[in-house]
Amino acid sequence: MNFPWYIAKRYVRxxxxxxxxxxxxxxxxxxxxxxxxxLFIVLSGFAGLKTFSLSFSxxxxxxxxxxxxxxKYFSLTSDQKEQLNRIPGIASYxxxxxxxxxxxxxxxxxVAWIKGVDSAYARATRIDSxxxxxxxxxxxxxxxxxxxxxxxxxxxxxxxxxPLIVLAPKPGKGSPSLQxxxxxxxxxxxxxxxxxxxxxxxxxxFTALPLVQALLERSPEEISGIDFELEPEADVKExxxxxxxxxxxxVGLKDRQQQxxxxxxxxxxxxxxxxxxxxxxxxxxxxxxxGAIIMMILDKQQNSRTLYSLGTTVKQIRHIYFLQGxxxxxxxxxxxxxxxxxxxxxxxxxxxxKITPSLAYPVEYRWVDVLIVLGxxxxxxxxxxxxxxxxxxxxxxxx
Numbered sequence: 001m002n003f004p005w006y007i008a009k010r011y012v013r014x015x016x017x018x019x020x021x022x023x024x025x026x027x028x029x030x031x032x033x034x035x036x037x038x039l040f041i042v043l044s045g046f047a048g049l050k051t052f053s054l055s056f057s058x059x060x061x062x063x064x065x066x067x068x069x070x071x072k073y074f075s076l077t078s079d080q081k082e083q084l085n086r087i088p089g090i091a092s093y094x095x096x097x098x099x100x101x102x103x104x105x106x107x108x109x110x111v112a113w114i115k116g117v118d119s120a121y122a123r124a125t126r127i128d129s130x131x132x133x134x135x136x137x138x139x140x141x142x143x144x145x146x147x148x149x150x151x152x153x154x155x156x157x158x159x160x161x162x163p164l165i166v167l168a169p170k171p172g173k174g175s176p177s178l179q180x181x182x183x184x185x186x187x188x189x190x191x192x193x194x195x196x197x198x199x200x201x202x203x204x205x206f207t208a209l210p211l212v213q214a215l216l217e218r219s220p221e222e223i224s225g226i227d228f229e230l231e232p233e234a235d236v237k238e239x240x241x242x243x244x245x246x247x248x249x250x251v252g253l254k255d256r257q258q259q260x261x262x263x264x265x266x267x268x269x270x271x272x273x274x275x276x277x278x279x280x281x282x283x284x285x286x287x288x289x290x291g292a293i294i295m296m297i298l299d300k301q302q303n304s305r306t307l308y309s310l311g312t313t314v315k316q317i318r319h320i321y322f323l324q325g326x327x328x329x330x331x332x333x334x335x336x337x338x339x340x341x342x343x344x345x346x347x348x349x350x351x352x353x354k355i356t357p358s359l360a361y362p363v364e365y366r367w368v369d370v371l372i373v374l375g376x377x378x379x380x381x382x383x384x385x386x387x388x389x390x391x392x393x394x395x396x397x398x399x
Contacts, residue, residue, distance in 0.1 A: 004316050007307075008323035011296065012331075021299050025328075028292040031285045032332025033339065036377050039278045040340040043369040046274060048362035050267045054260070056197045059130045060204075061259045062094075062227035064240065069252045073097070075221040076247075083246045084226075089234030090243075094121040095223045097212045102167040102183075103205065105153040112149055114166055114186075114205045116212025124227040127194060127206070133157055134192030138208045143188035147195040148202030155190045163187040166205065168215050186215045279376055286329070286384045293325045293388035301396065308397040317397070318389045325385025326378070333377035337370055 015022055068074040076095055084093055098115040117138065122128045128136045132147055134157045143164065145155060155164060166186040188207055195201055213220060226247070230239060240253050257264050297304070304317050344365050347353055351360030 003312075004319040004323055007320045008327060011300065011320070011324050012327050018299060021295050024288075024292050024295055028288040029328060029332050031288050032329055032377065032381075033336040035278075035282045035285045036333040036336030036373055037340040037343075038336075039275075039282065039376065040337050040369060040373045041343060042274055042278055043271075043372065044340070044344050044363045044365060045361070046267075046271045047364035047366055047369065050271065051364055052362040053263070053267060054256075056200065057260050057263065058256060059126045059196050060200065061256050062124050063230045063256065064228040064236075064243070065254050065259055066226040066228070066243065066247055066251050067224070067254065069250055072099075073218065073222045073224055074247075074251055075219075076223050076226065077221055080246050084243070087239060087242045087246070089231050089239040091229045091231045091234075092120050092123040093226055093228045094118050094124040095209060095226055096121065097209055097216065097218065097222070097224045098204075099168060099212070099216055099224075101205075101215075103149065103153060104165045104167065105155060106162055108153045110149060110152050110202070112146075112205055113203055114168070114207065114212055114215070116207055116209035118209045121206075121227065124229040130194040130196050132193045132195035134190070137191035138206055141187060141189055141207075141211070142191040143205055143207040144192040144194060145190055145205050146201035146203060147193050148198060149205065150190070150193045152202070155193075157190055157192070160189055163189050164205070166215065171217050184215050184217065186211060275372075279380075282376065282380055286380045289325055289329060289381060289384040290388045292328075293321050293385060294391055296324065297321055297388070297391055297396075304392065305397050314392060314394055314397065318392045320389075321392060322385045322389040325388060326381055329377055329381025329384070333374050333381075336377075337373055341365070 084090065094117055096115055096117045098113050101112065101114045103110045103112055122136055127144075131144075133150075134144070136144060138144065141163075145164070149155070153164065164187070166188060167183045168186075169183050170181075186207075188205070188211075209223075210220065212218075213222065228239075228243065230236065236255070243253060244251075307317060308314070344363050347361065347363050348365065353361045355361050
């Protein structure tokens with residue numbers, strides 16, 4: 001049996017003859033448990049918030065999106081559509097055309113984006129799951145608007161007498177004042193209202209692609225993007241290469257993370273900052289480990305002298321107290337993770353902590369967070385134990 005390991009385990013289990021040392025050891029262990037549990041709960045909470053935040057953008061954002069690298073528009077021919085239909089791994093795709101427009105309804109106005117989409121758009125995205133009122137209908141001069149737009153303009157469902165008026169500047173050069181009518185106009189009947197989050201709810205009006213192409217005076221082949229939904233088992237890299245070969249070098253492809261790069265960077269930065277803050281708290285807390293081990297060294301000074309007299313080296317005695325510190329931090333970290341796991345699973349099952357009366361606070365249990373917390377605790381525990389055990393020297397052990 002490893003001699004330092006055996007003695008270290010006995011020191012962890014045994015109580016000191018001095019009550020103050022026992023209290024310090026208990027407080028040290030409790031601090032480690034609470035610190036590791038808090039770090040794990042915070043990481044799980046941020047993971048849940050990240051998934052919850054990204055779920056809003058995934059309503060609009062497809063698995064892959066094709067956009068022109070230069071300019072606003074590109075052409076998608078019938079031959080290219082046939083080639084896209086033959087690419088394995090694509091579950092569905094939808095062409096779209098969007099532009100900034102001026103909306104007006106009964107003397108109320110708002111600037112937003114109109115997005116013309118084809119019949120496959122609901123399959124390529126999850127927009128139909130975000131419907132708040134009405135239905136997803138974009139044919140026959142109908143449209144779907146955001147909840148924010150509906151509230152600002154006072155829109156109601158199926159109001160054929162007072163349709164939503166969409167105004168878009170006519171393309172071309174020259175002064176608009178020389179034209180009798182410098183804009184094109186489109187009347188839409190609101191068929192449905194979607195609700196995702198405040199900014200998106202004020203941004204889009206959806207209708208049929210041919211209507212928007214006519215409004216913007218674009219040809220039937222001109223679009224501003226293609227949304228792709230992939231099959232679950234599809235090889236994303238291989239599918240991207242085949243799509244690129246079809247649409248050409250003038251068109252770029254973005255996955256969901258690239259479509260929301262700013263949001264991803266913000267969430268990752270917040271997660272890292274929170275982890276570093278709680279790690280700093282753990283570093284401060286683990287100074288208790290250093291103090292507790294030093295107190296144990298002084299309390300067991302006579303035992304250490306006896307071991308030294310029996311032939312145990314200074315290095316071995318240092319290793320005893322080093323292992324004692326590692327065991328204490330390791331056990332505290334495991335117990336803290338266990339307690340935090342119970343709290344997180346209870347939140348997942350029962351949702352006892354709520355943001356609103358109908359929305360439980362989102363959390364996510366991830367094994368990578370378990371490894372991060374356990375690794376952090378062990379690394380800091382090793383450093384603290386190394387610092388404390390270095391106090392053992394020949395002068396201390398001298399009879």
